[in-house]
Amino acid sequence: MSRQSITLDTAMHDYLVAHGTPPDDILTELAEETARALGGVSRMQISPEQAALFTLLAASLNVRNAVEVGTFTGLSSLALARGMAPGGKLVCFDISEEYTSIARRYWARAGVDDRIELRLGAAAELLPELPNEAYLDFVFIDADKPGYATYWGELVPRLRQGGIIAVDNVLWSGRVLDPASEHDESTAAIVAFNDMVAADKRVQATMLPIGDGLTLARKL
Numbered sequence: 001m002s003r004q005s006i007t008l009d010t011a012m013h014d015y016l017v018a019h020g021t022p023p024d025d026i027l028t029e030l031a032e033e034t035a036r037a038l039g040g041v042s043r044m045q046i047s048p049e050q051a052a053l054f055t056l057l058a059a060s061l062n063v064r065n066a067v068e069v070g071t072f073t074g075l076s077s078l079a080l081a082r083g084m085a086p087g088g089k090l091v092c093f094d095i096s097e098e099y100t101s102i103a104r105r106y107w108a109r110a111g112v113d114d115r116i117e118l119r120l121g122a123a124a125e126l127l128p129e130l131p132n133e134a135y136l137d138f139v140f141i142d143a144d145k146p147g148y149a150t151y152w153g154e155l156v157p158r159l160r161q162g163g164i165i166a167v168d169n170v171l172w173s174g175r176v177l178d179p180a181s182e183h184d185e186s187t188a189a190i191v192a193f194n195d196m197v198a199a200d201k202r203v204q205a206t207m208l209p210i211g212d213g214l215t216l217a218r219k220l
Contacts, residue, residue, distance in 0.1 A: 005209045016049060021056075023048045027075065030106045034073045037102070044072050046142070046168065047211040051079035054140070054166070058083025061164060063137040066090045067130070069123045069151050070143030070168075074103025080140065081112035090116045091130070093123040093143075123147065127154040134160045134219075142168035145186035148193040156202055159219040165203070170194055171213025 008016065017023075023031070027048070035042040046054075054076060058066070063084045068077050071094040081090050094100050100118055107113040119126050124147060139155045141148060148167065159165060170176075172190045197205050197215060205217035 020049060021052050023051065026106060026110050027051060027078065030073065030075055030078065030102070033102065034075070038073075038099075042073075044142075046076045046079075050168075050211050050214065051075055053210070054079040055083035057164060057166075058138060061137055064088040065136050066138040066140075067127075067136055067155060067158075068092045068140045068142075069127075069147075069155075070094060070141065071103055071118065072096075072099050072142075074100065074106050076140055076142065077103060077116055078106055078110055078112060080138065081107070081115045082110065084115055088115050092116060092118045093126055094118065094120060095122060096120075124150050124154075127151065130154075130158060132158075134158060134163075136160060137163050139163070139165040140168070141165070145169065145172075145193075146189040148189060149196060152193070152197070156200070156219065161219055163219045165217045165219070167193075167197075167215040167217075169212045170207055170215045171209065173212060 006012070031045060034045055058080050064087065066080055066084065066088070068080065068090060071077050071092040077090060077092050084090065097120060100120070104113070104118070107116050123143060134157065136155065136158045137160060139159060141151050143151065155165060170190060172187055175187045176191050176194065197203070197217060203217035203219055205215055208214045208216065
């Protein structure tokens with residue numbers, strides 16, 4: 001038994017993606033347009049294996065109510081919506097009209113725009129407007145790192161028992177282990193957030209070395 005996960009180089013990553021359910025033309029074109037139009041900022045997209053995982057989780061959990069904080073150009077929301085039960089609703093929060101305008105086009109192309117509601121504005125101000133009850137099946141957080149603790153605090157109470165909350169970038173390109181980098185606000189926020197999740201008795205959590213690190217937590 002291996003003590004730790006295998007390190008992925010480009011060839012191994014390509015093999016991994018090719019041997020799961022691969023991105024279809026719409027997901028591929030969305031990723032390519034984002035890279036072409038936005039350049040280096042496109043690295044904020046989730047990885048193709050994360051997209052496949054989200055579709056699988058949404059379908060397996062029979063997700064009907066979900067929230068995403070940080071939509072960017074829509075790859076993660078598209079993947080989630082595709083796996084959701086008919087009549088499901090995904091509420092997305094983002095601050096960028098520019099980036100989410102790309103998302104809207106691809107949601108429509110994929111035929112899932114009827115499942116997605118986009119709310120533009122600061123999530124910290126908008127999340128309290130959600131129903132104050134434990135009704136969410138799935139949550140994905142992938143936004144500004146200093147806001148993670150606030151989003152967690154708003155959304156965990158709104159998760160149903162057994163619901164899943166996923167959080168991206170929790171390894172932060174390895175900077176979580178670099179003491180010197182803790183002077184950076186985002187890095188310090190991720191380090192503090194990871195410690196907070198590990199101590200949160202409301203959830204059962206695991207951190208996966210997928211993409212830039214993905215925490216999955218189940219509401220107890």
